[in-house]
Amino acid sequence: MPETSSTNLPGSIDAVVDLLAEHDYLAGRPLATVLFLALRMQRPLFLEGEAGVGKTEIAKVLASALDRPLIRLQCYEGLDVASAVYEWNYPAQMLEIRLSEAAGVSDRDRMEHDIFSARYLIRRPVLQALESEPGRAPVFLIDELDRTDEAFEAFLLEVLSDFQVTIPEYGTVKATEKPIVIVTSNRTREVHDALKRRCLYHWVDYPKAAEELAIIRRKVPGCNEQLSRQIVAYVQKLRTLDLFKNPGVAETIDWATALTELDRLALDPETIADTLGTLLKYQDDIARIQGSEGQKVLSEVKAELLAAG
Structure with a gap:
């Protein structure tokens, strides 16, 4: 079992590596180090990198490994406070006002206090993350x-600096126990320095060949060794071709799983052409690899693996 502190957090960098590995996430030492520090320093961790390199998975695995609830705020263009933090239950508030008026309640201050109480507050992910159970602060x-x-x-900025949210009609909600915050970015735009300064930072890159092979062995144990090596070498080559969207680790796992389900023992041009949809997600990329360029990549992969023995 991994070494943990009294707060059920890993007690060392090696313990972080072991804890994640127990839940099938193979983390390099730089990532394990910054994650360990984020947990010990109670600082948000900002993870940046290409889509598909496993940034989101880190938060999922961490929640499972530490037996903490996972609260996810999926960001999108136009996301606002009502969707991310809180909103008032307006229909219920209106009903309460009408019932109070019907009962002859004339104290407007009391009425306002009643309708802007916790009873009518709809908690969205940010507020949920701040109002956690004692001893079980969420990821x-x-x-x-x-x-x-x-x-x-x-x-x-207020959330990540002070772990609190100010609601004008209600007051300030402050976390009694800080949540473990993981922020991810695919770098489609630069995130402002003011937010980054409140976080520890790590760039999550595509894994090296040996690391990706270890992931396949763990995630797709039914994939034979020869095929696993060919898959990893092929995907690593594709990432050097400047495709519209390089395949991520999740796509590598999907491809290995698909080829295993088809009882394939080695890559060949026909198999690659038939299964590229599990690996590449844009037609222009698929068309490019189904042609002579894809066959060239396969030839290079087989020659390099043969030379490596």
């Missing part, structure tokens, strides 16, 4: 922050 995943606009990003 709060703010996913793909770069998809939002700068106004929402600015709003998050």
Whole structure:
């Protein structure tokens, strides 16, 4: 079992590596180090990198490994406070006002206090993350922050600095126990320095060949060794071709799973052409690899693996 502290957090960098590995996430030491520090320093962790390199998976695995709730705020263009933080239950408030009026309640201050109480507050992910059970602060995943606009990003500064949210009609909600915050970005735009300064930072890159092979062995144990090596070498080559969208680790796993389901023992041009849809997600990329360029990649892969023995 991994070494943990009294708060059920990993007690060392090696313990982080072991903890994630127990849940099938193979983390390099630089990632394990920054994750360990984020947990110990109670600082948000900002993970940046290409889509498909496993940034979101880190938060999911961490929540499972630490037995914490996972609260996910999926960002998108136009995300606002009502969708991300809170909103008032207006129909219920209106009903309460009418019932109070019908009962002859004339104290407007009391009525206002009643309708702007916790009973009518609809809690969205940010507020949920701040109001956790004692001893079980959640893993709060703010996913793909770069998809939002700068106004929402600015709003998050209070959350990430003080772990609190101010609701004008209600007051300030402050976390009694800080959530574990993971922020991810695919870098479709630059996130402002003011937000980054509140976080520890790590760039999550595509894994090296040996690392990706280890992932395939763990995630797709039914894939034979020869095919696993060919898959990894092929995908690594594709990422050097400047495709519209390079295949991520998830796509590599999907391809290995698909080829295993088809009982393939090695790559061949026909198999590649038939299964590229599990690996590549844009028709222009698929058309390019189904042609002579894809056959050239396969020839290079087989020659390099043969030479390597």
